[in-house]
Amino acid sequence: MSFLTLQDVSKLYGNTRAVSAMNLSVEKGEFVSLLGPSGCGKTTTLQMVAGFESVTSGTITLAGRDITHAKANTRGLGIVFQSYALFPHMTVADNVSFGLEMRKMPKAERRDRVARALSLVHLEPHAPRYPRELSGGQRQRVALARALVIEPPVLLLDEPLSNLDAKLREEMQFELRQIQRKVGTTTVMVTHDQSEAMSVSDRVVVMQAGVVTQVDEPMRLYEHPRTRFISTFVGKANLLEARVSEVGARIRVALGARQFDVAVDDAADFAVGDTALFSVRPEKLQIVARGAGRIDAQVQERFFLGSQWLYRLASDAGEWTVLSANDGRDALKIGQTAALDWPDHCARLLPAETAEKVAA
């Protein structure tokens, strides 16, 4: 049995289903992210685990104990809030110490634990300061120290990095993961940022409209998105409508006048004559000389992103977005015609109806 499990957990607000029949198992020490657009039910799920929202139906168990209806202040979970929710009238040390004080820990031991927690997040010199004297990144680390100092069985992170600027966010992602590895706390994080979810998590749970649509390791999620929504929400994707022309030892699709081999998760999803979505990630496309690739295309627009060029190309089969490393070669010019190539296994086929199924 997993450490933290959600079984058929649903949350209804009146007649609206915020979360429907959610199942999730988190192993001890694992870092799991709930990823989805706003309003997909990820925060509601976290709030139910934390005990701030009641569960309409289903059960939540933690280390074998049913906590579905336990009071929030008896669950003992560590929570980092989006706003950090530090106590503004207490110093950093008092903030971190609060949870230990509530557990009636002797003063000397409390001081040791607070010092250790603050050194974990590199904030020892700031112990006597007040939260409003700290920067956003420092507040965030105080919140993390306050949640970790009680040595919670599970750490819940509610969009912990969303209030930080881009550069700091990236630094904190790595630091967060490093700290989590060091203390080994089982962690559930809610985020709407796919790169954040992928860079720090062991597994990513994609949610959409209150339903879990895919649970996978980051790499697998990226390379094998189940639905059209996931393929565009997690990274970018070229999605072109194609007709399935061959199903057997290999699967081929017709894209305009051309035929391409594609990879699929389950061949049984497709039959000859079906309309499906042909999908290739922009960075998997290589630009080669005109006539030398699989399909010729003309550059419509180009954007310089520093380490990469982003091109939009038009072909007779549709539009393509290509990300190409800024590796010292000359960039393509607008109006220039080139050819696109890609490794066979990088072209994937998604059933066309999954998009509708999820939306419904």
Added chain:
Amino acid sequence: MSSTSKPAVPWLLAGPGLLLFATLLLVPLLLTAVLSFNVYDTTTGVQAGQYTLEHYVHVFTDDYYLGIFWRTFWISLLVTVICVAIGAPEAYVLSRMRNPWRSILLLIVLAPLLVSVVVRAFGWSMLLGPEGLVNGALRFIGIGPVKMLYTEIAVVVALVHVMLPFMVIPVWTSLQKLDPGVENAALSLNASPLTTLRRVVLPQVMPGVLSGSLIVFGLSASSFAIPGLLGGRRLKMVATIVYDEYLHELNWPLGATVALVLLVANMIVMLSFNRVVEGRYKKSLG
């Protein structure tokens, strides 16, 4: 156009307000101050141009006046304490309510402000009188008629009623600034709801409670209509004695002296209160 190149602009903008402030507050205050030093003769009245400290000596040595100052002080303090005890929880409960109840109940709290203090004072005198509703209820449960009207009880009850909105509003405002996450944060750290309230919510709304207390204390100490109508002829507070000196005794300099002593005493109480208590929260809550 930059504002630094036109140093006159801020003065011009503040001008109308300053003028109003000066003519309606500073000038009368100055005149009152001068008046309080004027010699008063019972037969010929105020002697312009002749100055004395006699009125101040009189106020500070006569037990009658000292008693009235003391009564004003403790009544104001009691009203402030009761307003904190009722108003702060009331604001908290209100802030936890959902609309439309919140708006409706907030309106009920503020509604007394829409009714004239005089009307409300008469209302209380009807309720608290010997044949009033309250004594009727007391008689019903077997407690003999209690004299409330024209005693401190009536004054305190009516003042609390009048002053409550001035406590609820600042507390409500500081509750609005409270991050809703902090209560959950405290709960998640194993704090009971009561501990959360005491250790996390209360300290953060203290600035609101303090400014509410200052307003309530200041207004109570200088209140006139309520003690005038519900205190009767014998139960005097400072503002009513000022009125008496001016209009019954016609001893304007003595009235001015009492008024100024009240002003200064009020300022001393409020400023020292502010220094002692609010200073504690300045560092953490800015």
